[in-house]
Amino acid sequence: MIYFDKVSKIYPDESVALNDVTFTVEPKEFITIVGHSGAGKSTLLKMLIAEEYPSAGSVFFESANIHRLRKKDMSKLRRRIGTVFQDFRLIPNKTAFENIAFAMEAAGRTDAEIQADVPHVLDLVDLGSKMWSFPHELSGGEKQRVAIARAIVNQPDIIVADEPTGNLDPINTYDIITILKKINGLGTTVLLTTHNKGVVENIGGRVITMEKGKMIRDDREGKYIL
Amino acid sequence: MMFTSLKRMIRSGFVGFWRNSFLSFSSIVVFSISLLVLGSLIFFNTLTTAFIAKVKDRVDVNIYFTLDAREESILEFKKTLEKMPEVSKVDYISREEAIASFTEKYKDNTPIIEGLKEIGYNPLPATLNVKTKEPSQYESIANLLENKDTLPKNISSIIEDDSYHKNKLIIDRLSRIIPLVERTGWVLSIALLIVALIITFNTIRLSIYSSKDEIAVMKLVGASNTYARGPFVVSGVMYGIVSGVIALVILAGLTYYVDLILVRFLSAYPGDVSGLKNLLFSYYVSHFIEILIVIIGSGVILGGASSYIAVRRYLNV
Structure with missing residues (x-):
């Protein structure tokens, strides 16, 4: 489904973020990418949504080379990938409902679909009561649940979550991971980065370990080994 | 589909306009001042044209006969x-x-x-x-x-004399001063317009700079360039309309007030000044539609185009 082919990323100041990374993601997998800060985990995910471009190598989504797509096709691709960020990245002057609705509007869904689906996904992340709250009125855990709701509302093929629990306390972390596991159980591929040992052990799926831009381990039934 | 996204962009622009009320307010203040400058230039030109016509009218040559x-x-x-x-x-x-x-x-x-x-x-x-x-x-x-x-x-x-030589000095001076006044008026107008244009554009740029993360998020959740840009252009156009209305109201008061001062000032001026009474305000009333189109049209174009250009650099996500 996704194929990283000898991907390297060297920034203009010559720091190496990724060094010859090759791996494949199969449908319905839940992959955890672990590593210290600066190991290249986030860069790896940014490649997938074309927020970063590789210095060498290519990234394929099905048969399409992500970084060769035209602008229009890029927008279409991004609608098939749900993204969750460490800093939530909600639109500050839109309510929880509108933040999620925006992703659906961008995908060209009808008003009827929006009215039906948004409350549904908000219930799924247990935020039905905060539908009309603005991001600044929500706690960190709640914001992240809105972000997850936004990521899943277009029924993407894959969820990409970059340190989604990085800013959260243990209880919220546990809730978020539970939600992501539930989504994965419904058939969506999940790609998640973390440096939290507890998270890795809770998920228990495939674990890829990064160090200084290189992929040093790829374990089927992974553990946090660093 | 196109109609739906247009409707959504307009709605989203409206909502953004109200919710970012502080930002909108500051932008509208700057916009209104710019449009007021534009309007004042129209009236400044009316005033100088009328004055020059009056002065020209006072100059003549008498031919005396035997x-x-x-x-x-x-x-x-x-x-x-x-x-x-x-x-x-x-x-x-x-x-x-x-x-x-x-x-x-x-x-x-x-x-x-x-x-x-x-x-x-x-x-x-x-x-x-x-x-x-x-x-x-x-x-x-x-x-x-x-x-x-x-x-x-x-x-x-039968020609006895003419008054040209008696008045030569003043006629010469006028024929040099009048074009100078007209040219200075133009240069001043253009300079002020450019200043207003730059200030307005930069205000919009700053307001959109504060939304650059928002634009990036829009792009990352799959919005096309047009769809991410639309609401900002709508907000820009709204700044233009609201500021245009404000500028028109202020201009009405301003022309009325300047007319009052003018009457007091002209009472010391010799000759017929009846044509200069209520000059600006009556010009405002009789040319209201044209002035409205110029002021609000400039606001709309300025707001829309500035936003369109300013968003562009944040779309590359």
Whole structure:
């Protein structure tokens, strides 16, 4: 489904973020990418949504080379990938409902679909009561649940979550991971980065370990080994 | 589909306008000032044009005829003058009219009236009052009068004098000052417009800079460039409309107030100033539709185009 082919990323100041990374993601997998800060985990995910471009190598989504797509096709691709960020990245002057609705509007869904689906996904992340709250009125855990709701509302093929629990306390972390596991159980591929040992052990799926831009381990039934 | 996204972009622009009320307010203040500058320039031009016309109208050349000149010859010469392309107007003042307005003017001044009686006849000559289109053209009239060879014999013999040389200094000065005033007005207008344009554009740029993360998020959740940009352009257009209305209201008050000052100022000005009374406000009322289109149209174009350009650099996500 996704194929990283000898991907390297060297920034203009010559720091190496990724060094010859090759791996494949199969449908319905839940992959955890672990590593210290600066190991290249986030860069790896940014490649997938074309927020970063590789210095060498290519990234394929099905048969399409992500970084060769035209602008229009890029927008279409991004609608098939749900993204969750460490800093939530909600639109500050839109309510929880509108933040999620925006992703659906961008995908060209009808008003009827929006009215039906948004409350549904908000219930799924247990935020039905905060539908009309603005991001600044929500706690960190709640914001992240809105972000997850936004990521899943277009029924993407894959969820990409970059340190989604990085800013959260243990209880919220546990809730978020539970939600992501539930989504994965419904058939969506999940790609998640973390440096939290507890998270890795809770998920228990495939674990890829990064160090200084290189992929040093790829374990089927992974553990946090660093 | 296209209609739906257009509707959504407009709605989203409206909502953004209200929710970012502080940002909108600051932008509207700057926008209104710019549009007010634009409007003031329109009225500044109206005012200078009217003043220049008044001043030009005050400048003329009188041709005085000998006391025994026959009226038919003078009227014939009047027709010749009227055919000249430089001439805009020629008025004939007969000897009788001259003496009548003279006695009227000095009716309280006994020595003059007495003196007039003493003379026993009408000493005032018949006059042709000539006005040209531009002050600089009086010289060609004067040249014509002086060059006795080009004039028919019966005319040159009855011309006594003309007032060109007496007024030469002021006519020369006016013909140099008027174009200068007009040109300065233009340069000033253009300079002010450019300043207003730059300030407005930068205000929009700053307001959109504060939304750059928002634009990135829009792009990352799959919005097309057009769809991410649309709401900002709508907000920009709304700044233009609201500021345009504010500027129009302020302009109405301003023109009314300036007219009041003008009347007080003009009471010291000699001659007929009735045309300058309520000049600006009546211009505002009679040209309201044009002014409305210019002011609000500029606001809409300025707001929309500035937003469109300013968003562009944050779309590359």
